[in-house]
Amino acid sequence: MPDAAPRREDAPAAPDVTDLGGGVRRIDARLGGRPEVVAVYLHALADGGVALIETASGATVPTVRAALDALGIGPRDVRAIVVTHVHLDHAAGAGTLAAWSGAPVVVHPAGARHLADPTRLWRSAARLYGDAMDPLFGPMEPVPADALRAVEPGPLALGGSRFEVVHAPGHANHHLALLSDAGDAYVGDAAGILLPGVPRIRPALPPPETDLAAAADTCARLAAHRPRRLHLTHYATVDGDDAVQAHLADVPRRNAAWADVVRASLRAGEDAPATVRRLEALEDAELAAVGADPDRWADDKRSSDAAMTAAGLRRALRTHEGLGGPDADAGGAGAPGTA
Numbered sequence: 001m002p003d004a005a006p007r008r009e010d011a012p013a014a015p016d017v018t019d020l021g022g023g024v025r026r027i028d029a030r031l032g033g034r035p036e037v038v039a040v041y042l043h044a045l046a047d048g049g050v051a052l053i054e055t056a057s058g059a060t061v062p063t064v065r066a067a068l069d070a071l072g073i074g075p076r077d078v079r080a081i082v083v084t085h086v087h088l089d090h091a092a093g094a095g096t097l098a099a100w101s102g103a104p105v106v107v108h109p110a111g112a113r114h115l116a117d118p119t120r121l122w123r124s125a126a127r128l129y130g131d132a133m134d135p136l137f138g139p140m141e142p143v144p145a146d147a148l149r150a151v152e153p154g155p156l157a158l159g160g161s162r163f164e165v166v167h168a169p170g171h172a173n174h175h176l177a178l179l180s181d182a183g184d185a186y187v188g189d190a191a192g193i194l195l196p197g198v199p200r201i202r203p204a205l206p207p208p209e210t211d212l213a214a215a216a217d218t219c220a221r222l223a224a225h226r227p228r229r230l231h232l233t234h235y236a237t238v239d240g241d242d243a244v245q246a247h248l249a250d251v252p253r254r255n256a257a258w259a260d261v262v263r264a265s266l267r268a269g270e271d272a273p274a275t276v277r278r279l280e281a282l283e284d285a286e287l288a289a290v291g292a293d294p295d296r297w298a299d300d301k302r303s304s305d306a307a308m309t310a311a312g313l314r315r316a317l318r319t320h321e322g323l324g325g326p327d328a329d330a331g332g333a334g335a336p337g338t339a
Ligand SMILES: [Zn+2]
Pocket: 087, 089, 090, 189, 233, 234, 339
């Protein structure tokens, strides 16, 4: 979101909480002051507490706290915090919320060290976001090592409720999804972006770990679990068996369509700005074709924007298909990115 005009959430707006039924509620974190872009989910647990799935950023913690207060949820009610991956819009608030609640933080084993010491992650993101870092994402407090709970795929018990952890690479290698017994699947960015008012899936393919084959495999494995609902962090809930299966089948097709554009750009020997222009033209055409709410265009484009997507796909196609020359426009190498 480099061109956003973010502001720190010193005075959070009235808490915006949506009850999705089945013990699931969505808090609108209002990242950068924008509504319905980044969700924090609350999942009611068998022991009467809640799990928080995603934390949004450090800057949005006051908004999330205000929503929890309004719901009468105190620190001791939070039994666990789960982050699908450590990108800053999902996990930068984890340290602050862990300190407040004393809850363990569930994370992919490859993401845990970045929560224990966010320095490298923060520095890597700062190259992309510059001065917007602090107002959007800061502060990112470390999670104490003894609060981290790195989880492998398989069953996971939280507050007396049973879940299944699925490792979900494609958007990031250290991405996981959390599936409840009742069929709620918290999929982070593994199933793309779907904002209210924008009725089409936007690929979520940032550098440096975008992997199209892994993303397709993740969607197939998630589909095999036959979830009843998909809760996307950006931002919609896909509800119903058929809608869920259709969505998970559509994500790899959407990724492939965008990759085709970047592949053509690389084959034509174009530089990164030219690839960005191709993706922006594609996105404009898509948004117009689906009749997207004009007020939501900017939010859609900022959700892992064209420059980030171009960088992610150029890098992926170089790495996995040997397309293009040396990776001069990589950016973010060595740390797991930001979007
Ligand atoms: Zn994200």
